[in-house]
Amino acid sequence: QVECATRFHASSGREQIKAKCLNHHECVNREGEAKFCFGKSSWGSSISPLTLQSNTQPSLTVLPPSSRELSEKKSATLLCLANQGFPSDWSLQWTVDGHSRTNGVTKTPYLLDSTGLYSWSSTLTLSEAEWSSVGTVVCEATHSSQAPVTKALKKSECPE
Numbered sequence: 677q678v679e680c681a682t683r684f685h686a687s688s689g690r691e692q693i694k695a696k697c698l699n700h701h702e703c704v705n706r707e708g709e710a711k712f713c714f715g716k717s718s719w720g721s722s723i724s725p726l727t728l729q730s731n732t733q734p735s736l737t738v739l740p741p742s743s744r745e746l747s748e749k750k751s752a753t754l755l756c757l758a759n760q761g762f763p764s765d766w767s768l769q770w771t772v773d774g775h776s777r778t779n780g781v782t783k784t785p786y787l788l789d790s791t792g793l794y795s796w797s798s799t800l801t802l803s804e805a806e807w808s809s810v811g812t813v814v815c816e817a818t819h820s821s822q823a824p825v826t827k828a829l830k831k832s833e834c835p836e
Contacts, residue, residue, distance in 0.1 A: 734758040756800070759793075762794060766786075814826055
């Protein structure tokens with residue numbers, strides 16, 4: 677059984693692991709290993725025994741802009757959904773035809789589900805002219821201790 681406490685220690689059997697608490701829900705040991713905890717705590721008290729939660733890559737979905745938005749707003753907003761990843765500090769980035777994009781990008785805070793996993797989203801807004809010349813848009817989820825996860829959307833596969 678793994679426990680996390682506000683004093684930043686976790687114990688597993690006889691071994692003591694120094695850890696830092698990230699948001700009262702997760703603890704990571706100083707070696708950066710996948711020793712994470714999830715649970716509820718109250719201010720100033722230690723966290724009760726918790727379920728072990730290991731690093732989990734999120735699944736990605738990229739949704740194309742709606743035809744209504746294209747015709748009415750003359751813009752194209754793409755949505756990247758990252759579902760059921762762990763821990764909470766994954767980052768989402770966009771590339772358009774191989775070039776990194778930060779302009780026109782919005783990101784939401786993570787949401788925690790009942791299983792102890794997190795979900796995030798990000799949008800990328802392009803002008804109608806940019807969207808008309810796009811070949812491929814890629815959403816990438818990255819975390820320092822995990823391999824990146826990518827999902828590509830080819831414009832040629834989108835309904836017009």
